[in-house]
Amino acid sequence: MSRIVHIALKCGDMESFESATTFYEDIFGIYQTKNTHARGHHSRHMTDGNIDLALMLYDSEDEKEAKLAGAGPRIHHIGIEVDDRPSMIKKIEDNGGSIYSDRAEGALKYRSADGTLGEIVGIGRYLKKDKSKLSRISQVTLHVNDLEKAANFYRNVFDFEPAPGSNGVVHNLTDGETVLSLVKAEQPAIEYWTLEVADPKAVAEQVTQRGGKIVKDDEAAVKFVGPDGNLAELTGA
Template identity: 55%
Template sequence: MSRIVHLAVKVNDLEEATKFYTEVFGFTEVKTGRNREHISRHMTDGHIDFTLMQYDSEDSHEATIAGEGPRLHHWGVTVDDQELAAEKIKQYGGTILSAKGEGALKFRAPDGTIAEVVKPGRYNEK
């Protein structure tokens, strides 16, 4: 069964956002690393991977797919078969945004929102 395991938020100031979510909600940091054109800070509430993303430039391709400025960038759902999910996404009017073979297959749903399908375990869900 598929389930939501990940939310990614694009932020302007990674440290300020981290402080906000740790102090206000008690989220804990899991790991921080560079991923293509941004720094990702993975945090958790104990159930879901909540990631803050600060892009090197607002002009980068991945930064622009969700729009300018801070916002929900994308959400992620686990699937058992990414290739089958990609075919269904296209069949029902979605557009694949990622190159084949990337661990997280990003897509734009017909309503314009951005999401990704990942294999179970990518975000160490419980």
């Protein structure tokens, strides 16, 4: 089975880029692995020991890749690890997706049938060390306008399997470790990502103290916007 290994967060400026780095390091134990600059943007790669979390800062909003997900801070794309790129490219196209980037690129970007941006990468592309002791990235939630079409894409292309919690407006799938939650909505988008923590309420207090903003707080989960300007969720481990 293919596996979700990467989430890319687009930042608005250098201040938010740097603030987000210390925010995720200090509160969630997500640590840096490498810094790069390529294709018109800086990338600061971080990890919880399983998922690569990349903070991205484009040289300009006019950069071609910057425009793919829209202007301003947003979750730019997710990355899925595969062991056979040629066959995966065919599956993507056969199931309503399209290839965006040069097919020789190590991180091959595609537009999925649900309209969101993703990339496929070879096994072992992202650096990992120890698992974070403070958090685990457990879920990515996508807004899609055709729930069944989107679910079929991830099932047929990546062999993701059903996960608990599905109903008429939500379809949950899993790669065995991370949940991909598809939510019916008018505008396709990678809406938010989820962190499991021991005590969501206590961590929410740290979030507000370190420059984040709580936007929803209920018994099920806490949603917040980090210094990078992107929406995330806290749930209990």
